[in-house]
Structures are given as C-alpha cells and as structure tokens.
Amino acid sequence: MAVTERRFGDFTTPIRFDLDEVVVEVRGELDVATAPSMQDVLDQLMAEGARRIVLDLAEAPFVDSTGLGALLTAHLRMLAHRGELLLRNPRPAARRLLELTALDRVFTVE
Secondary structure, eight states: OOOEEETTTTEEEEEESSSEEEEEEEEEEBBBHHHHHHHHHHHHHHHHTTTTEEEEEEOOBBBOOOHHHHHHHHHHHHHHOEEEEEEEEEOOOHHHHHHHTGGTSSSSSH
16 A cells, blocks of 8 residues: 655645555645645546545535535546546535535445
C-alpha cells in the first residue's frame, strides 16, 4: 500500500493505493474554490488507470453543488471506462445534499 498527498491550501487529499482500490480522503471543504483541484486529482488517477476510486468524505465538513458536480462528472467518466467511484462516510449535511438531489441513487454511498 502506497500513500501520497495532494495539498491545495487548506484542502488536502491524502491518497492510499490499496491492492484493488484507490482511497482519496477529502479533507476540507469541497466547494467552488476546491472542486477544480478535486477534479484534477480524480482525472489524474483515472489517467493512471484507477478502476475503483473511493472518496472518503469523513473529513469534508461542507460540500456544495459545485463540489457535487465535480464528483458527478468523475463518476460518469469512471462509468464510461468501466470503473466505479464510491462515496464513503459523507457527513450528515453532504448526505442530505445527496438525498435532495437524488444523487444518493446515482452514487454508491457507503
């Protein structure tokens, strides 16, 4: 298992490469300011061949619609390449946003 971290100001994404999945820990707010950085991280992982990406949202206190849009774009790209993107440990506010937008039926949420 290898671990790396990408840092964008107060927003960090420690990345753990396990045998069959890549776990990205989202630390900080996923919003209009940080969504492009998150998208870059996910695009790079897909370009490197990741087929199962798990986004751990336990340390993401806030997710706005732009952040959610970046996750949806990545999800659709993963599906197009026969991969999957899962969301793990969303906080109550993020879980509520997923429910309000019906994206809890699109994403696999653990």
